[in-house]
Amino acid sequence: MSATLERQRANKAQALGTPMVELRAVSRRFSKSLDFAGKIAKRLGAPIREEVVHAVDHVDLTVRKGEVVGLVGESGCGKSTLGRMVAGILPQSEGEILWRGVDRATLSGAEAREAKLQAQMIFQDPMSSLNPRLRVSDIVGEAPLVHGMVRRRDLDNYVDEQMRRAGLDPAFKRRYPHQFSGGQRQRIGIARALAVQPQFLVCDESVAALDVSIQAQVLNLFMRLRQELDLTYLFISHDLSVVEHLSDRVVIMYLGRVVEEAPAAEVFARANHPYTQSLLAAVPKIEARKKAFNTVKGEIPSPLNPPKGCHFHPRCPHAFDRCRVEVPALKEIAPGHRSRCHLNDEPGRAGMPA
Numbered sequence: 535m536s537a538t539l540e541r542q543r544a545n546k547a548q549a550l551g552t553p554m555v556e557l558r559a560v561s562r563r564f565s566k567s568l569d570f571a572g573k574i575a576k577r578l579g580a581p582i583r584e585e586v587v588h589a590v591d592h593v594d595l596t597v598r599k600g601e602v603v604g605l606v607g608e609s610g611c612g613k614s615t616l617g618r619m620v621a622g623i624l625p626q627s628e629g630e631i632l633w634r635g636v637d638r639a640t641l642s643g644a645e646a647r648e649a650k651l652q653a654q655m656i657f658q659d660p661m662s663s664l665n666p667r668l669r670v671s672d673i674v675g676e677a678p679l680v681h682g683m684v685r686r687r688d689l690d691n692y693v694d695e696q697m698r699r700a701g702l703d704p705a706f707k708r709r710y711p712h713q714f715s716g717g718q719r720q721r722i723g724i725a726r727a728l729a730v731q732p733q734f735l736v737c738d739e740s741v742a743a744l745d746v747s748i749q750a751q752v753l754n755l756f757m758r759l760r761q762e763l764d765l766t767y768l769f770i771s772h773d774l775s776v777v778e779h780l781s782d783r784v785v786i787m788y789l790g791r792v793v794e795e796a797p798a799a800e801v802f803a804r805a806n807h808p809y810t811q812s813l814l815a816a817v818p819k820i821e822a823r824k825k826a827f828n829t830v831k832g833e834i835p836s837p838l839n840p841p842k843g844c845h846f847h848p849r850c851p852h853a854f855d856r857c858r859v860e861v862p863a864l865k866e867i868a869p870g871h872r873s874r875c876h877l878n879d880e881p882g883r884a885g886m887p888a
């Protein structure tokens with residue numbers, strides 16, 4: 535990345551405003567019900583309990599107004615669960631979520647409704663998130679009409695405006711979702727989200743299912759909307775290369791925990807955590823003429839039974855005894871750059887990340 539682009543991003547990060555959303559020690563647990571044999575065994579007195587998955591484990595995260603935060607990790611790391619909690623469609627098990635400085639759990643009535651509308655989520659698979667029996671005009675127009683944002687007599691024009699904004703031709707608004715391509719369906723999802731005038735979009739793998747050329751078009755659309763509508767984004771992806779060009783800040787998750795967080799330029803220039811370094815090594819580099827992906831070595835462990843100490847230790851090339859027993863803390867290693875790795879306490883060790 536050029537020095538100018540790096541400088542521009544740093545200036546932008548400084549100019550960014552107050553927190554739009556703030557997570558304080560937020561956790562989310564899911565219980566896995568016992569199967570039939572387990573229930574019988576329990577009834578017969580066997581000491582069996584339901585298994586608990588710590589999908590998200592004490593996460594602190596702040597997204598400021600106007601900022602684009604990229605949230606990255608492998609599938610099963612808890613990033614989608616975190617995104618759903620941020621968007622207000624899944625309650626947390628523990629911790630606080632502040633929406634514009636106010637604990638969202640304390641909001642009620644019109645305030646709670648408004649907070650919900652202002653944070654919208656855009657999903658990976660538009661086909662499963664769009665009602666196949668509704669025409670696009672109804673998909674886009676239903677929520678603003680129900681919430682009194684537009685009068686019925688103005689609805690047609692309002693829907694046209696949202697479709698144009700999302701790069702769709704309003705002439706096709708009487709069609710059904712299956713009559714569109716994958717990229718167009720994703721644009722219908724975006725038009726539906728924009729129709730309730732959100733301030734914050736949580737995009738969960740929103741381009742993962744699209745062809746590479748369509749991905750670029752949809753990413754450009756997100757960035758144009760950011761400028762036009764002053765939007766804030768939490769952009770969730772398993773792919774660092776997708777978030778590289780649009781994020782101000784990048785947060786890396788591994789098995790429910792944040793392991794590294796820094797301005798985007800810093801992550802790509804000076805990744806500290808061995809997991810982030812492995813993810814970066816997995817991004818194909820055109821200049822290196824690499825055609826095949828290297829993936830992070832080893833399987834991600836089951837969240838039902840995560841490794842003790844540092845969750846990453848079974849896959850980490852730098853692991854040492856302390857990593858197997860002690861959970862590393864997320865510590866600031868440079869201004870705005872935090873990492874969760876014991877190596878940062880032992881700078882003399884061989885294998886210290888760059």
Ligand code: SF4
Nearest residue numbers: 844847850857875876
């Ligand atoms: Fe690797 Fe240990 Fe750092 Fe975890 S704490 S990333 S195992 S060196």
